[in-house]
Amino acid sequence: DGGITQSPKYLFRKEGQNVTLSCEQNLNHDAMYWYRQDPGQGLRLIYYSQIVNDFQKGDIAEGYSVSREKKESFPLTVTSAQKNPTAFYLCASSIRGGGSNQPQHFGDGTRLSIL
């Protein structure tokens, strides 16, 4: 079955530590996204990528970094500069990015907590 796989499901970060969240898709989608979900705030965009080897900051990129070396993979690193990382992180993909009327498909998320 085609879909988006996020791992791990739960992740704990120690003070001063960088952690990396994995996102893999086998939908052959060009565009991939990372969103952060906090209770009562909906989802906010962290980073997005419309093509391999290119990515752009979203609305809340500070303290995060990404890479897009392969079409299928879009890992997110939460750095020690992100002072409030506790949240539910969702990865999504769509056939194309800007201008597309197609829905985004979502993974099942990674819940990150501070130790």
Added chain:
Amino acid sequence: AQSVAQPEDQVNVAEGNPLTVKCTYSVSGNPYLFWYVQYPNRGLQFLLKYITGDNLVKGSYGFEAEFNKSQTSFHLKKPSALVSDSALYFCAVRGPYNQGGKLIFGQGTELSVKP
């Protein structure tokens, strides 16, 4: 700036009764609108979208949504609610072309269907 509002944090409905989850939007130009559903500790599942054409859009699991341009609304509806419909519902609008097609989400509405 484009935005989406879901005026109700929570909607309570008895099983078998019709349900409505409200959404209003603010965009320049023609909107691409989406509804998603989220079950606990899961990702978002696509329900339906409005791109153009018929103002009544039918989607998954018996849901439908009515697009009203004059009222800038896109309310989600179902004629007969099920207990299994209890979940968090998000309305979203596609963002500007030059922002990678990101989704702009409302804050979510918790739907509770009681037997």
